[in-house]
Amino acid sequence: MTMICVDAVKENLxxxxxxxxxxxxxxxxxxxxxxxxLICEEVFINICNYAYGExxxxxxxEVSKLSDSIVVKFIDSGKEFNPLKKADPNINAPLEERxxxxxxxxxxxxxxxxxxxxxxxxxxxxxITKKL
Amino acid sequence: xxxxxxxSNQNVIITLKGRLDTMTAPQFDDEVKNIDFDEVExxxxxxxxxxxxxxxxxxxxxxxxxxxxxxxxxxxxxNVSNTIMELFSMTGMAxxxxxxxx
Numbered sequence: 001m002t003m004i005c006v007d008a009v010k011e012n013l014x015x016x017x018x019x020x021x022x023x024x025x026x027x028x029x030x031x032x033x034x035x036x037x038l039i040c041e042e043v044f045i046n047i048c049n050y051a052y053g054e055x056x057x058x059x060x061x062e063v064s065k066l067s068d069s070i071v072v073k074f075i076d077s078g079k080e081f082n083p084l085k086k087a088d089p090n091i092n093a094p095l096e097e098r099x100x101x102x103x104x105x106x107x108x109x110x111x112x113x114x115x116x117x118x119x120x121x122x123x124x125x126x127x128i129t130k131k132l
Numbered sequence: 133x134x135x136x137x138x139x140s141n142q143n144v145i146i147t148l149k150g151r152l153d154t155m156t157a158p159q160f161d162d163e164v165k166n167i168d169f170d171e172v173e174x175x176x177x178x179x180x181x182x183x184x185x186x187x188x189x190x191x192x193x194x195x196x197x198x199x200x201x202x203x204x205x206x207x208x209x210x211n212v213s214n215t216i217m218e219l220f221s222m223t224g225m226a227x228x229x230x231x232x233x234x
Contacts, residue, residue: 010154010155011155013153013154013155014155030215031214031215034184034215035215037184038186038219041153041154041186042186045154045188089223091222091224092224092227095194095197095201095225095228095229096198096201096202098194100191100194100195103187103191103223104186104187106223107187107219107223110222
């Protein structure tokens with residue numbers, strides 16, 4: 001397992017996605033890399049936008065590469081938020097009637113093989129597994 | 133992220149090159165806000181050199197579509213890669229958008 005801890009600010013997006021995709025090695029194909037990057041962006045930006053309100057807090061990202069999957073854990077000490085409880089957007093509605101939000105978490109769910117959330121010692125721990 | 137815009141008569145072609153993510157989507161949003169929706173008939177988005185898009189980019193596409201539709205205009209999206217096409221399908225946007233794959 002390797003980890004980084006960064007300020008949860010948008011300017012760190014590239015640091016976070018580079019760190020996570022950097023664990024893939026050169027063999028990972030473009031599509032897998034794209035999808036993993038998308039997942040990381042959506043989860044990290046969500047933390048940046050909502051976890052700490054107006055304040056700046058930390059986000060810790062742990063990556064474990066297993067033989068058949070990659071596991072990415074996002075940990076923050078912000079307010080309690082379970083992304084899995086957020087309702088999915090209505091993807092059948094005509095676009096004129098759609099709200100602008102909710103797509104990021106929705107795509108994260110679709111592109112991951114397993115997601116889990118726990119609130120532990122004042123921390124949000126969101127764990128994503130994606131099969132290689 | 134590089135954005136280029138070509139305007140002829142009532143048609144606008146916007147070409148996006150690079151990565152459309154949380155950091156670069158505001159640039160694209162600015163271009164969209166500069167469009168005169170009362171005058172424009174069709175906006176074509178050329179995604180030939182778009183390497184990556186996240187929900188922040190999709191949101192700007194959605195806003196562009198809504199603005200055009202409300203004034204009777206059209207949106208065309210061309211040269212869409214397989215991976216980006218999957219995102220349009222996954223989000224149900226492909227059912228309503230005029231998309232040509234690469």
